[in-house]
Amino acid sequence: MAVTSFDVDERTAALLAELQQTFGVKTNAAVIRKALALARIASQHAAPDHTITIAGEGQTPVKISLAG
Numbered sequence: 001m002a003v004t005s006f007d008v009d010e011r012t013a014a015l016l017a018e019l020q021q022t023f024g025v026k027t028n029a030a031v032i033r034k035a036l037a038l039a040r041i042a043s044q045h046a047a048p049d050h051t052i053t054i055a056g057e058g059q060t061p062v063k064i065s066l067a068g
Contacts, residue, residue, distance in 0.1 A: 042066060 008016070019031045042052050046066050055061035 039066075 016028045016031050019035070020026065020028070023031055023034045025031060025034065042064075043066055046052050049065075050067035051063050051065050053061045053063045
């Protein structure tokens with residue numbers, strides 16, 4: 001397996017740590033794998049204008065643009 005490393009700023013490091021908890025994983029690589037899987041699913045189900053809408057139960061829907 002290829003190994004890639006990169007530096008991240010403090011904000012990104014904090015987000016990676018938060019997502020480790022959210023996703024129930026122990027490494028930044030696992031967070032990135034999960035995020036890529038979610039991005040793939042989102043792109044497969046996006047509307048023709050490259051947007052998806054996410055709505056939790058009882059919450060206001062949020063429209064997200066996947067393009068630029």
